[in-house]
Amino acid sequence: MSTFIPYGRQSIDDADIAAVEAVLRSDWLTQGPAIAAFEEELARRASARHAVAVCNATAALHIACVAAGLGPGDRLWTVPNTFVASANCGRYCGADVDFVDIDPLTWCMDAAALEVKLEAARRAGTLPKVVIPVAFAGGSCDMKRVKRLSDEYGFTVIEDASHAVGASYAGRPVGCGDYAHMTVFSFHPVKIVTTGEGGAVLTNDPALCDRLRRLRSHGITRDRAQMDEPDVGAWSYEMQELGFNYRITDIQAVLGLSQLKRLDGFLARRRMLVQRYDTLLKNLPLQLPQLDALDESAWHLYVVRVKDNSAHADRRAVFDALRAADIGVNVHYIPVHLQPYYRRLGFKPGDFPQAEQYYREALSLPLYAALTDAQQDRVVAQLKRVLG
Incomplete structure (x- = not known):
């Protein structure tokens, strides 16, 4: 297992x-x-x-x-x-x-x-x-x-x-x-x-x-x-x-x-893993993260977008398949204005279309300093299998 x-x-x-x-x-x-x-x-x-x-x-x-x-x-x-x-x-x-x-x-x-x-x-x-x-x-x-x-x-x-x-x-x-x-x-x-x-x-x-x-x-x-x-x-x-x-x-x-005391090492490892993701995922039907040209990110998250108009599996199918393979992908975030509390304040679907479209496609892949290359390769292999 x-x-x-x-x-x-x-x-x-x-x-x-x-x-x-x-x-x-x-x-x-x-x-x-x-x-x-x-x-x-x-x-x-x-x-x-x-x-x-x-x-x-x-x-x-x-x-x-x-x-x-x-x-x-x-x-x-x-x-x-x-x-x-x-x-x-x-x-x-x-x-x-x-x-x-x-x-x-x-x-x-x-x-x-x-x-x-x-x-x-x-x-x-x-x-x-x-x-x-x-x-x-x-x-x-x-x-x-x-x-x-x-x-x-x-x-x-x-x-x-x-x-x-x-x-x-x-x-x-x-x-x-x-x-x-x-x-x-x-x-x-x-x-x-x-x-x-x-x-x-x-x-x-x-x-x-x-x-x-x-x-x-x-x-x-x-x-x-x-x-x-x-x-x-x-x-x-x-x-x-x-x-x-x-x-x-x-x-x-x-x-x-x-x-x-280990912050620099944490950041260096996260950035190395991001570079590996960028290389390993570049030919898949995904939108990879992009930064403002002025940024040097701390890379808390590595989020990809599974295009919802793709001929390949949709985000929910990819999420479920990776979770079934013991890969703890997540989604960040459900738009705040669509939470029940904020809907009761008058917000509704369609108010912020870019955030809502992003949410329909977003998938956070594993990223942390202790993630090994072999574990990352396993994540990528499962993504390739699901996206076919």
Whole structure:
């Protein structure tokens, strides 16, 4: 019986285990020094001034929206081709959510479509307060154009770069803050590096950083300079606003810090596997992924499109056949606007045709640093068999 090949998985080595064990034997399991060390290294790797680590990327998106001042009566725009958290974070704040269709080649937010939608929204008086472009599969959208539009229309850019730890855009690390006010990373086990569960917000704005730190911990500060009554005593703390318990633990943070030491190796292996896929699949009836010319993707996902007008097997047949062969292909993503919750808000099929057509054809193939050449060859052989 063949061994199951998942679409993604973590890579944990003895150094990771030793790092976690050391924390378990230390005085600090949470709110200790490992968190600051992880944040400092994450910010350094991304060329950002500040990183605020939290319990997961959904929490990171939420507090980023709160820090941006998003609330009832405001609007957040993102893409349909993403995990639901990229939209839900706006709903958590009581804001209205809308979507911008995707580029048919990169499958990220179409910046031209964003500009057209912004022009119409300005005439209608319905401009967004926050726009969340998503670095789908590990590569950014046209962030230069998004930044120009942000300057013109006055919205806050929060890049959901959950897929893009270690990626670069226009020669600079994703997260550096050149094109986004805040950037969110994810450290879920199938992502580039993992903390088990975890996320972070990166920013270059010290005021945003201070607020993000308060928001992740109940809205509380112990910084006397920020207190209304600074001379109460060394035990003092103040709840300055309504925050959340979104803290990450030292156990998670030290795992992330250990994983970051292998980030370059993870990225190199993923990129090598992508090159092999590109070569091995080039003659099959598939649309292979394409990047913006400015991107160096982190390659969280390798997505192909099984053309639905092909004379060969359709996407569902290919998916089922590969799963039956113990190959854990997946689909990323069901368009968010087609989820029942969002349909009840008024969205319907046909609203975002590029994202919907992409969804009918998309298939995520296995891609992770520990994937062997032999396993990848098995994936390709099964694809060739199914596509005939």
